[in-house]
Amino acid sequence: MINHELIHTLHQLSRRLTNKLNEALKPTGLYGSQWAVIFVLKNKGSLTQKELSEYLAVEAPPMTRTIQRMVKQGYVKQIPGQDKREKRVELTDEAHAKYPEWEKIVIELNKSLLPKSHKEELYQLQKSWLEQLY
Amino acid sequence: MINHELIHTLHQLSRRLTNKLNEALKPTGLYGSQWAVIFVLKNKGSLTQKELSEYLAVEAPPMTRTIQRMVKQGYVKQIPGQDKREKRVELTDEAHAKYPEWEKIVIELNKSLLPKSHKEELYQLQKSWLEQLY
DNA sequence: AATAATTAGTTACCTAGGTAACTATAATGG
DNA sequence: CCATTATAGTTACCTAGGTAACTAATTATT
Numbered sequence: 001m002i003n004h005e006l007i008h009t010l011h012q013l014s015r016r017l018t019n020k021l022n023e024a025l026k027p028t029g030l031y032g033s034q035w036a037v038i039f040v041l042k043n044k045g046s047l048t049q050k051e052l053s054e055y056l057a058v059e060a061p062p063m064t065r066t067i068q069r070m071v072k073q074g075y076v077k078q079i080p081g082q083d084k085r086e087k088r089v090e091l092t093d094e095a096h097a098k099y100p101e102w103e104k105i106v107i108e109l110n111k112s113l114l115p116k117s118h119k120e121e122l123y124q125l126q127k128s129w130l131e132q133l134y
Numbered sequence: 135m136i137n138h139e140l141i142h143t144l145h146q147l148s149r150r151l152t153n154k155l156n157e158a159l160k161p162t163g164l165y166g167s168q169w170a171v172i173f174v175l176k177n178k179g180s181l182t183q184k185e186l187s188e189y190l191a192v193e194a195p196p197m198t199r200t201i202q203r204m205v206k207q208g209y210v211k212q213i214p215g216q217d218k219r220e221k222r223v224e225l226t227d228e229a230h231a232k233y234p235e236w237e238k239i240v241i242e243l244n245k246s247l248l249p250k251s252h253k254e255e256l257y258q259l260q261k262s263w264l265e266q267l268y
Numbered sequence: 269a270a271t272a273a274t275t276a277g278t279t280a281c282c283t284a285g286g287t288a289a290c291t292a293t294a295a296t297g298g
Numbered sequence: 299c300c301a302t303t304a305t306a307g308t309t310a311c312c313t314a315g316g317t318a319a320c321t322a323a324t325t326a327t328t
Binding site: 149152153156182183184194195197198199202215217218219220221 | 275276277278279280284285286
């Protein structure tokens with residue numbers, strides 16, 4: 001029985017956190033999945049869509065959609081790679097300019113949401129579980 | 135930084151488990167969200183849609199959709215309550231008949247997916263975190 | 269008793285993420 | 299060198315879950 005509970009709790013936790021993030025990001029016009037991409041690009045520089053989707057462990061089609069939306073918003077540009085199949089994605093100047101404000105919102109939110117204690121413990125448990133799943 | 139990692143890992147874990155569940159349930163024609171409803175109904179008897187969505191912590195509209203699909207599949211029936219706004223949902227005989235087979239699949243899957251140790255610990259951490267979020 | 273407010277469920281529309289099938293380019297093998 | 303195979307990205311379509319706006323039934327208020 002605890003197995004069911006464990007998975008259900010995990011699922012619920014994940015959904016609730018996503019909702020909170022989207023809510024907090026509302027004034028910025030960003031969604032959580034977009035923020036994830038922006039965060040990676042800010043820290044890793046330009047990446048191909050393939051690299052992005054691998055890094056975030058998401059399939060290619062949702063990545064395409066998320067990026068296309070961000071292109072429309074003017075936060076990201078797609079630059080054809082040497083390999084003409086590839087598209088390198090990078091943040092626009094506008095995105096770089098707005099980044100600090102976005103980051104602040106997310107950091108504040110995380111502070112308020114994350115368990116005060118046991119953070120490291122929980123992270124290690126999750127990570128080792130995730131690794132078991134391959 | 136660990137905050138980002140923690141949330142990302144949790145999200146990824148949740149997605150991966152959902153995918154595994156859907157994959158395992160494929161031969162039955164059920165999806166994970168439908169299984170969740172069936173599991174609750176089996177253990178609680180008939181419930182209104184409101185009660186179901188509260189119990190599973192899901193909003194009413196997705197619950198409506200999930201149930202409508204299950205009605206079409208013949209696994210669930212909607213019975214008008216005394217309060218004519220309500221619809222009580224219960225499993226059909228067919229669903230009861232197939233339940234043991236479904237349960238077996240899920241139990242086998244969970245056994246193979248869940249971390250051998252630290253299960254209780256992880257569950258408690260998640261639960262206390264979830265409670266903090268209200 | 270009649271009107272107002274609340275509640276259960278549905279519909280429409282949005283993002284998130286998955287698979288399958290496709291296109292265009294690149295890499296490989298005969 | 300050409301044909302085959304592999305790869306990056308896109309499109310179409312599916313489930314999951316969310317909000318807003320609606321309908322119909324019930325409860326509260328005046």
